[in-house]
Amino acid sequence: MKQLAGLTLTLLLIFAVFSEASAISRDWSLKNTNGGDYRLSEHLNDSPALIMFWASWCKPCKKELNDFKETIDFYADSLNVEVILISIDTQKTKTRVKPYLESKGYKWNALYDPDGEVLKMYGGTNKIPYTVLLDAEGKTQWKHIGEMKSLDELTGKIHELTGSNK
Amino acid sequence: MKKLLCLLCFGLFALSGNTFAQLEDIEIEGSNSLRWENGDEVDERRANNEYPNNTIARRFVENQLRLDLYANNLRFGGRLLYFRPSDYDKYQYGIADTTHFDKLYIEAKIAQLSLRAGDFSELWGYGLALSLFENRDLYFDSELEGIRAKLEVGPLRLTGLSGTTPNGFLVKRTDVTAGRAEVGGSEGALGFSYVRNDSGIYRESNVAAVDWKFTRGVATVYGEQAWKDTYIGKHPDGSDRILFGRASFWGINLNKWNWSLLLEYNNYNYKDITPIQNPPAVYREVGPRLLQGREPHYLNIGDEVGYQLELSGSITEEIYSTFHYNLSSHHPENQGGFPRPTLQQEDSPFWEMFGNAEWYLPGGRTTFLELGANEEASVVWQDRLWAHAKYTTPFKDNQELEFEVEQLLITEHIGDDDHDYHDQLFSVGWIPSGGFSIYALYQMSDDENLKKKEGDNWLSVESSVSFGGGKHRLILFYGRERGGLKCSNGVCRQVQAFEGFRLSLETSL
Numbered sequence: 001m002k003q004l005a006g007l008t009l010t011l012l013l014i015f016a017v018f019s020e021a022s023a024i025s026r027d028w029s030l031k032n033t034n035g036g037d038y039r040l041s042e043h044l045n046d047s048p049a050l051i052m053f054w055a056s057w058c059k060p061c062k063k064e065l066n067d068f069k070e071t072i073d074f075y076a077d078s079l080n081v082e083v084i085l086i087s088i089d090t091q092k093t094k095t096r097v098k099p100y101l102e103s104k105g106y107k108w109n110a111l112y113d114p115d116g117e118v119l120k121m122y123g124g125t126n127k128i129p130y131t132v133l134l135d136a137e138g139k140t141q142w143k144h145i146g147e148m149k150s151l152d153e154l155t156g157k158i159h160e161l162t163g164s165n166k
Numbered sequence: 167m168k169k170l171l172c173l174l175c176f177g178l179f180a181l182s183g184n185t186f187a188q189l190e191d192i193e194i195e196g197s198n199s200l201r202w203e204n205g206d207e208v209d210e211r212r213a214n215n216e217y218p219n220n221t222i223a224r225r226f227v228e229n230q231l232r233l234d235l236y237a238n239n240l241r242f243g244g245r246l247l248y249f250r251p252s253d254y255d256k257y258q259y260g261i262a263d264t265t266h267f268d269k270l271y272i273e274a275k276i277a278q279l280s281l282r283a284g285d286f287s288e289l290w291g292y293g294l295a296l297s298l299f300e301n302r303d304l305y306f307d308s309e310l311e312g313i314r315a316k317l318e319v320g321p322l323r324l325t326g327l328s329g330t331t332p333n334g335f336l337v338k339r340t341d342v343t344a345g346r347a348e349v350g351g352s353e354g355a356l357g358f359s360y361v362r363n364d365s366g367i368y369r370e371s372n373v374a375a376v377d378w379k380f381t382r383g384v385a386t387v388y389g390e391q392a393w394k395d396t397y398i399g400k401h402p403d404g405s406d407r408i409l410f411g412r413a414s415f416w417g418i419n420l421n422k423w424n425w426s427l428l429l430e431y432n433n434y435n436y437k438d439i440t441p442i443q444n445p446p447a448v449y450r451e452v453g454p455r456l457l458q459g460r461e462p463h464y465l466n467i468g469d470e471v472g473y474q475l476e477l478s479g480s481i482t483e484e485i486y487s488t489f490h491y492n493l494s495s496h497h498p499e500n501q502g503g504f505p506r507p508t509l510q511q512e513d514s515p516f517w518e519m520f521g522n523a524e525w526y527l528p529g530g531r532t533t534f535l536e537l538g539a540n541e542e543a544s545v546v547w548q549d550r551l552w553a554h555a556k557y558t559t560p561f562k563d564n565q566e567l568e569f570e571v572e573q574l575l576i577t578e579h580i581g582d583d584d585h586d587y588h589d590q591l592f593s594v595g596w597i598p599s600g601g602f603s604i605y606a607l608y609q610m611s612d613d614e615n616l617k618k619k620e621g622d623n624w625l626s627v628e629s630s631v632s633f634g635g636g637k638h639r640l641i642l643f644y645g646r647e648r649g650g651l652k653c654s655n656g657v658c659r660q661v662q663a664f665e666g667f668r669l670s671l672e673t674s675l
Contacts, residue, residue: 026193026236027275029318034386035379036357037323037570057452059534066526091293091446096476098386099419099426103479104486115287115299122232123195127639130674140195143674144636149564149599153635 007043026138028118030086030111033098038084040112046136048161049082050075050154053130055089057094060119061129062146065106069150076108083108090114090127135161196243196675202226205666208620208649209254216618217663222253224664232269233675238455239276242667244284245269254662257334259305268311268332277344278318278535287312287359288327290346290636293379293415294392295359297444298331298342304659305335309341310443323348336657339439340365354380359392361442370397390418390445396438408507411436412635414469415446433505434467435497443467443653448474449492449518451653454536454554456574456609459650461546463516464658469496472507479654486524491516514544522554528540530560538541568595568605588614601632624648636673643668 012044023103029039040049049132050072054061063084075081087097094112101110106115116126124130132144133154190504203226203438212220227250234243238659251261273286275371284435287309300307312329325346333339341364361373394411417430430448436656447465449472452458472494494513495507509515520538527533534556534559541549556570577584588611590604595605609624616622627644649663 021274031355032352034266034353034381035350035388036352038349061307063532067530068661071649090299091297091444092452095388095417095419095446099421099428099478102421103424103426104398105424105480108509112288117287120197120232122196123197123232125199125672125674127196127672131636136574139193142635144632145639145672145674146632146636148636149566149597 001103006138012056016108026121028117028121030113033110033112034099038109040084043082043084043109044134044136045080045139047080047082048136048158049084049134049138050158051084051086051122051132051134053086053088053113053124053128053132055087055128056093057089058101058128062100064129066150067103068151069106071155072108075158077153079158079164081158081162085110086113086118088113088116088119124163133157133161170413180191180446182482183631191238193236194675195236196231196235197516198671198673198675199228199230200669200671200673201228201670203252203664203666205668207252207254207662207664209662210258213619219620220619221665222254224254224666226250226252226255230302236329240272242270244271248570255305255520261305261335274461280316282314283312285309286329286350288314288325289356290325290344290359291375292388292390292415292446294377294415294443294445295373295375295388296342297359298442299444299483301654301657304654306337306441306657306659307332307334308337308444312342321349323350331442338366338367339620340440340442342442343429353382354378360585363440363442369438371438371440373553375445382419384422386406386419386421387417388419390416393445393487394436394438395445398438399595409437411438411468413443415448423479428478429474430474431473432494433471434465434506435471436468436471439468447656448472449494449516450490450520451656452572453520453538454552454572454591456572456591457540457550457552458477458653459589459648460548460576461542461544461651462575462653463494463518463540464651464653465656466496466566467656470494470506471497471507474539481523484526486526488521488558489521491517491519511547516542516544530566530605532556548580549577551575558636564599566595566597568593568597569593587611587616589613601636604629607645620644620649624663634673639672641668641670641672643670 027041029037032038073095074082076083089097093116095115122132127145129147131144132140135141203224205222205224206221208220209222229248231246234241244267248265250263255261268284271282273282273287287295288298298310300309305574308331310329310331314327317324317398326345330339331340344361346357346359350356350486355359357377359375362370371394373392373394375390377390379388392413396409397406398409399407412435417635420427432448434445445467449463474492476490480487490587493507495513498513499507500509518540520536520612522536525533538552539551552574554572558566558568560566570626574589576587589607593605593607595603605628607626624646626643628643630641644667651658652661
């Protein structure tokens with residue numbers, strides 16, 4: 001086992017040294033609610049991305065989505081912000097995700113992160129909702145643990161990143 | 167292994183800095199979770215004494231510092247765990263004080279290949295073949311320490327892994343080797359998994375599974391079918407004795423006019439259970455809090471068959487509603503045809519039905535109302551009826567008030583006798599700003615047996631505050647809390663009633 005681990009680590013080192021950097025700083029891929037793949041680097045087109053971690057059993061998460069739907073749609077449409085909902089529902093509850101989003105009429109990208117791997121990549125803990133704003137290079141520019149009562153801080157940051165006026 | 171990994175991580179870190187020589191390409195991200203509790207908890211060893219003479223001091227500290235470093239296509243990270251469990255947890259779950267890096271990993275990506283060495287979690291399909299995860303609250307950790315490779319070639323994704331689970335309370339040390347092939351596009355995916363489990367504690371087993379998910383128009387169909395063989399010894403003639411098990415999970419979801427219909431069926435008959443398989447339940451796992459305190463149903467993947475039907479959608483733009491029914495039981499003996507659950511008590515049935523509605527009223531007010539009933543005939547035999555209401559209203563200067571009530575009527579069948587109990591919950595919350603909230607919670611019960619064990623009323627106050635631009639969240643709790651079976655993701659642990667002070671600080675670094 002140790003020999004295998006040593007061999008793997010050596011290979012990792014070689015790969016890391018000789019591989020070319022990804023187009024964005026931190027790339028990942030998750031399943032969407034239709035079963036297809038969503039890779040972040042394929043969707044960041046010189047625009048920021050808003051990632052909202054939630055779960056079908058999380059009432060504050062659902063309230064936040066409902067309260068801010070119009071505002072989020074506005075920024076997605078007018079400033080081309082990539083909106084990504086990432087559900088941390090496990091296999092016990094993840095089949096409720098798609099029915100909920102579709103019956104609420106949410107058209108944003110909806111992905112599954114059942115083992116919280118991407119959540120951890122952005123410094124998330126098990127406290128949701130958790131919101132992260134990325135710049136066009138995929139770097140974290142802003143994050144918030146817990147329910148947001150106002151989007152003022154977030155939208156201010158979006159205007160800052162896109163160079164648009166409020 | 168961990169020491170070797172740690173050493174190489176630091177070596178790689180230094181080397182990657184020299185190689186890339188661009189600090190702006192290196193990012194560090196992390197989080198810290200601190201939990202501290204000081205009070206008393208019920209001690210099952212003193213079950214002959216009535217509350218409060220059956221308690222023991224609870225001193226509990228846990229800090230998890232998780233750091234990840236990204237340098238171009240290389241990622242490495244780990245978690246430093248400082249853990250001082252309570253004396254009762256040490257006794258009950260065989261856990262001990264510890265301070266060490268309990269998770270370490272390094273990951274590299276080149277083109278479509280991703281390699282990881284160290285600790286990792288994993289979920290394949292719907293978890294009938296492989297589901298590895300950690301839940302610190304339940305002292306459950308089936309994450310592997312080993313290696314994992316993933317390769318993507320167009321629509322094809324291949325995964326291979328090999329590793330060992332840590333030896334803990336709910337999961338014992340075992341070697342796992344597994345492979346998966348998956349092909350998928352925007353409208354569907356098909357996956358094939360094979361998992362081998364080999365250890366001296368769990369019996370050797372092999373699981374093969376196929377999973378699918380396809381969307382056409384308004385319909386999505388999905389599911390997984392798995393076959394398991396477990397080696398259970400030798401026949402007198404020297405040949406292997408193999409136990410054959412199987413598991414099925416199927417679902418269909420129809421969406422039209424902002425309404426959704428969900429139908430799911432499971433038929434789990436693995437017979438032999440290992441903690442690396444963790445398939446879906448076809449019932450609601452998270453319900454009203456009073457219900458959670460009353461022996462919630464938990465999944466038996468060795469022997470369970472069931473289904474659920476759920477209709478949810480928007481009645482109007484302001485009203486979102488859900489109607490649900492489910493039924494599960496053990497496999498009935500001598501049942502012919504398609505396996506299906508029964509309501510016969512000897513098959514340990516669990517059924518539940520509820521309807522709820524959320525109203526989003528003008529002026530930012532929201533209302534939630536749920537009515538439901540269920541019956542559990544397993545560890546206990548109880549009929550339960552409940553009502554749950556919640557109302558949130560803003561008032562001056564963007565402040566918010568929240569009121570919540572739960573009522574639960576229980577009939578417990580013990581032998582020929584029926585016992586009726588009434589549990590109640592009242593909560594009021596004040597949210598003066600986005601970053602601060604305070605809630606008072608009061609629960610009461612007229613259950614005499616519960617009164618002897620942990621009292622008949624529970625009052626607590628909990629406050630949370632966010633600061634540092636939302637990067638830190640502090641939660642303070644003081645008061646009394648009910649015990650009970652705590653379940654998450656199908657894993658359950660008995661939690662003792664607690665009285666005292668609790669602090670939780672989450673930080674995103």
